[in-house]
Structures are given as structure tokens and as C-alpha cells.
Amino acid sequence: MHVVLSGYFGFHNTGDEAILSSMIKQLRTLHPGIRITVLSDDLIHTTTTYGVESVSRWNFRDIRRVLQASDGLISGGGSLLQDATGPKSIVYYTAIMNMAMWLGKPVFVYAQGMGPFDQLIGKRLTSYTLNRVDGLTVRDEDSKHRVESLGVKQNCSVVPDAVFGYDAPSVQKKHQIAVSFRSWHGSELYIPKLAFACDQLAQQGFSIIFVPMHGQEDERFAKLVELQMTEPAVVTPGNDSIEEKLGLIAESELLIGMRLHALIFAAISHTPFLPLSYDPKIDSFAAMYELDNGWHVEGENWDGHLMFKEAQRMLDQRRRIGKQISSKTEILRSQALSTTEQALEVLKKK
Numbered sequence: 001m002h003v004v005l006s007g008y009f010g011f012h013n014t015g016d017e018a019i020l021s022s023m024i025k026q027l028r029t030l031h032p033g034i035r036i037t038v039l040s041d042d043l044i045h046t047t048t049t050y051g052v053e054s055v056s057r058w059n060f061r062d063i064r065r066v067l068q069a070s071d072g073l074i075s076g077g078g079s080l081l082q083d084a085t086g087p088k089s090i091v092y093y094t095a096i097m098n099m100a101m102w103l104g105k106p107v108f109v110y111a112q113g114m115g116p117f118d119q120l121i122g123k124r125l126t127s128y129t130l131n132r133v134d135g136l137t138v139r140d141e142d143s144k145h146r147v148e149s150l151g152v153k154q155n156c157s158v159v160p161d162a163v164f165g166y167d168a169p170s171v172q173k174k175h176q177i178a179v180s181f182r183s184w185h186g187s188e189l190y191i192p193k194l195a196f197a198c199d200q201l202a203q204q205g206f207s208i209i210f211v212p213m214h215g216q217e218d219e220r221f222a223k224l225v226e227l228q229m230t231e232p233a234v235v236t237p238g239n240d241s242i243e244e245k246l247g248l249i250a251e252s253e254l255l256i257g258m259r260l261h262a263l264i265f266a267a268i269s270h271t272p273f274l275p276l277s278y279d280p281k282i283d284s285f286a287a288m289y290e291l292d293n294g295w296h297v298e299g300e301n302w303d304g305h306l307m308f309k310e311a312q313r314m315l316d317q318r319r320r321i322g323k324q325i326s327s328k329t330e331i332l333r334s335q336a337l338s339t340t341e342q343a344l345e346v347l348k349k350k
Contacts, residue, residue, distance in 0.1 A: 002035040002070045003027065003347060006096045008078050010040030010057065014213040015163070015261025017049075018242050019077045022162045023110070024050050026340040037066050039096070064099060072347035073100040076110030077139065077162045079281060081130075083122040090122040094129040101132055108135040108343040111159050113260075113281045114143035117150065127151050135346040137339055140284040157342075161264055164329065165336035168269040169243070171251040176207035177311070178252040178271075180262035182214065183221045184278040184297050195228035196304025197256070201311060202231035209252065211245050212238040213259040254315055256307070258297070260285060267329045272314050272321040274307070289328055291321075 005023060008016040020038065027034050039057040040046040046054040055062040067073060073096070080093040097107050109130065117123045127150040130136055136152075137159045138144050144156050181194055198208045210226065210233060212218030219238035226233050236248065249255050249262065250269035257263050258276045263285055266273035275286040277296045286292040293310065295302040314321055 001031055001344075001347065002037070004067055004070045004073045004100070005036060005038045006057075006073060006075045006093065007039075007080060009038055010042035010046050010054075012042070012045070012215040012239065014215075014242055014245055015259060015264075016078050018166060018246075018261055018265075019162045020046075021050065021242060022165045022336075023074070023077070023340065024052060026162070026165050026337055027344070030337075030340055030344060037070065039063060060099075063096065064103070067100050067105055068103050070105060072106040072108065072134075073097065074108050074110050074343050074347075075133075076112040076137075079113040079279075081112060081122075081126050082115050082117070083119050084116050084279065087119055087122055090125050094125045097129050097133060106134040106347050106349075107132075108346045109133050109137060110343055111137050111139045111162055111339055112143065113139050113284075115146040116280060117146060123150050130154055135342060137342070140281070140288065142280055142284045159339040159342075160332040160336045161261075162336060162339070163261055163264045164268060164332045165340075166246070166268055168265075169247050169250050171247060171269075173253055174207070174251045175205060176209050176252050177201055178209050178211050178249045178255045178257075178262075178266075179222075179225075180211045180213050180218070180249075180255065180257040180259045181221060181225060181276075182218055182258050182278070184258075186298055187221070190297050191225055191228055193302070193304040193307065194225050197307035197311065198225065198233060199229050199231045200304070200308040202229070202233065204312075206253070208233035209248055210235040211248050211262060212236065213245065213262050215239060218259070253318055254311060256311060258282065267325055268333070270322050270326040270329065272318050272325065274311055274314055276302075276307075289325060 009020050037053040038046050040054045043054045081090050100107050130152045136154045137157045139161045202208050210222035212222050215238040222235045246265045249265045255266040255273040263273050277283050
């Protein structure tokens with residue numbers, strides 16, 4: 001069998017690379033010898049890191065060729081169909097799915113986070129495309145509701161993010177706190193809040209470890225926060241491997257995070273996490289673990305002192321919270337592999 005994978009791959013975003021790595025591992029577990037081609041922005045990195053074939057995600061002639069020779073397309077995971085970052089994402093990913101369908105190939109939408117949808121063209125393209133795919137799965141209930149609100153009649157299942165299938169390392173906890181922040185609208189207003197909370201925790205004797213999840217972009221932002229701190233902190237390299245970043249979070253007593261896959265890394269390593277939202281996907285994930293504090297980076301209902309106090313409360317209850325996270329995560333982990341089984345069944349059936 002030959003499958004083509006389409007997602008935000010090859011951009012050195014740790015979350016999306018972890019999705020890809022987990023998908024490849026699960027596909028090979030279920031179907032040894034499977035041939036995998038990834039549409040990537042960095043062909044050398046993708047091919048050498050994962051031992052797969054790759055073609056440029058921007059070369060539509062090559063994409064058409066590889067789709068024509070394949071048994072089908074798996075689109076996802078991640079937040080591909082959304083226009084919060086502009087209309088281009090929806091236009092691109094629906095184009096790839098429609099190309100596959102025009103070539104008579106089955107398309108399986110894999111654990112995607114859907115929306116937000118603010119522009120009419122994005123709504124229409126998404127509705128048109130998803131009503132024609134062969135299998136549709138989303139990673140949370142909010143995504144399912146958004147899809148249904150667009151008039152999508154295709155049966156839609158809620159499944160875990162692919163990264164729940166990732167193996168967490170067995171490590172000893174250290175007296176440290178991992179933080180994973182990103183720049184967002186008005187970031188200059190919340191940087192002092194983050195710096196204050198980190199300083200207060202450092203004064204309690206915790207080492208503060210910044211874990212950038214999106215390469216140099218998050219590393220630069222981490223350094224901006226560190227510059228406003230009065231206590232020492234460590235900014236780890238943005239180009240650290242998935243395993244290195246997962247290991248840092250796993251050995252921490254707490255993660256304070258904005259990036260979704262930093263929160264998922266905490267969940268799969270049973271590390272308590274304090275979420276700070278910038279996107280509905282963070283709210284959905286936090287609610288799933290009953291850790292939704294309602295804080296948004298642009299909101300006025302939180303500050304550095306409140307963040308410190310909440311972090312302190314979670315640290316005091318970290319054993320109970322860790323067990324709560326562990327219980328929920330094990331259920332999601334068992335479900336993650338079944339999504340890949342479902343994708344293979346759809347591709348085989350057609």
C-alpha cells in the first residue's frame with residue numbers, strides 16, 4: 001500500500017512534526033512495509049528524519065504525480081482548515097484533497113482541529129470538500145460542531161490527536177518548571193505578566209526552563225520574556241529534537257503553556273499543565289482535562305500574580321492532578337491507534 005500524507009510538515013514546528021512522527025510509526029505498526037510519501041516544505045529533513053519519500057508541498061505537478069500513483073491521501077492532523085491565520089491555509093489543503101478526489105483516490109481527514117471559520121470563501125471550500133471525503137475525523141467536540149454548522153453532512157467522529165500515540169520517556173522529576181509561550185496579538189502587553197509569574201516561581205526554588213515548540217520563532221519570544229525576568233532562566237534551543245523537548249517537559253513538575261502540543265506532551269508524560277489560551281483549540285483541550293481556567297492572552301481576567309498563585313496551587317496538588325491526567329490520557333492513547341486503523345480501512349475499501 002502507498003499512502004500520501006498532507007499536513008503542516010517540514011516547517012520545523014515541533015507539534016506538527018510529532019504528529020507526523022506518530023502517524024508514520026502507527027502506519028508502519030499496522031501495515032509493515034507500507035510506502036509513505038509526505039508533502040513537505042523541507043524534503044531533506046523529512047526524508048532523513050523519518051525514512052519516507054517526500055515531495056515539495058508547493059510543486060503541484062509532483063503532487064499530482066504521486067497522488068496518481070498512490071492508494072489514497074491522509075490529510076492531517078493539526079489545525080489545517082482554519083482562517084485565523086488568513087485564507088491561504090484552507091485554500092491550500094482543500095486543493096490537495098480535491099486533487100486526490102478528482103484523481104479517484106480516497107481521502108481520509110485525520111484528527112484535524114477545525115476552525116475558526118470567519119471568511120465566506122473558507123466556509124464554502126471547507127463545506128464543499130468535507131462533504132466529499134471518504135472519512136472524516138476531528139480532534140475535539142468544538143471542531144465537530146463547527147463542521148456541522150457549515151452544513152457538512154458527512155459522518156464525523158471525534159478522535160484523539162495523533163500525538164497521544166507517542167511514547168513518553170521514563171524520567172525522574174526535577175525541581176523545575178517548563179514553560180512554552182508564543183507571540184500573539186498584543187504580546188508586548190502580556191510579556192511582563194509571564195515574566196513576573198516565572199520570577200515568582202524561580203524565587204520558590206524552581207528552575208525555569210523555556211521549551212520553544214516552533215523553532216526560532218518561539219525561541220526569540222522566550223528570550224524576550226527572559227529579558228524581563230530578574231531571576232535566572234534557561235532558554236533551550238528551538239531546534240532541539242522532539243524527544244529532547246518531550247523529555248524536558250516530562251521531567252518537570254509543571255508545564256505552563258500556550259502551544260497545544262506542549263500541553264499534549266505534558267499530558268502523555270502525566271505532567272500537570274497550566275494552559276494559557278490564544279486559540280479555541282487550547283480551550284477545547286483544557287476543558288477535556290477539566291483544567292480550563294478561562295484565561296486568554298488578550299483577556300484582562302488574569303495577571304502574573306494570578307498565574308503564579310494558580311501554578312502554586314497546582315504544584316501543591318500535583319500528585320492528584322497527575323493521576324487525573326494519567327487516567328484520561330490512557331483512554332485517549334488507546335483510541336489513537338484506532339484512528340490509524342480506520343484510515344487504512346477507508347483506503348483499502350475504496
